Amino acid sequence: MICPRCDDATAFQFFESPEKGAWELYRCPRCFFVWRSTEEEEVIRPDLYDPDFKLNDERIRQMSDKPPIPPLRRQK
Numbered sequence: 001m002i003c004p005r006c007d008d009a010t011a012f013q014f015f016e017s018p019e020k021g022a023w024e025l026y027r028c029p030r031c032f033f034v035w036r037s038t039e040e041e042e043v044i045r046p047d048l049y050d051p052d053f054k055l056n057d058e059r060i061r062q063m064s065d066k067p068p069i070p071p072l073r074r075q076k
């Protein structure tokens with residue numbers, strides 16, 4: 001399975017609907033994107049995913065913690 005957001009080929013199915021065949025959930029171990037098989041084509045197809053939101057190694061490296069973690073207070 002190809003991740004629609006980062007094009008990684010190691011995405012995998014990790015859950016399926018209690019009613020067999022209704023939907024499946026997929027997850028990408030590289031960018032942690034999760035999607036359901038019943039979402040719009042623009043969400044589940046890598047070639048249709050909005051290019052402004054695509055991720056690559058450089059963009060993943062530049063991500064920061066949200067919310068930012070402040071420095072520890074000094075004990076007095």
Ligand SMILES: [Zn+2]
Nearest residue numbers: 003006028031
């Ligand atoms: Zn991904």
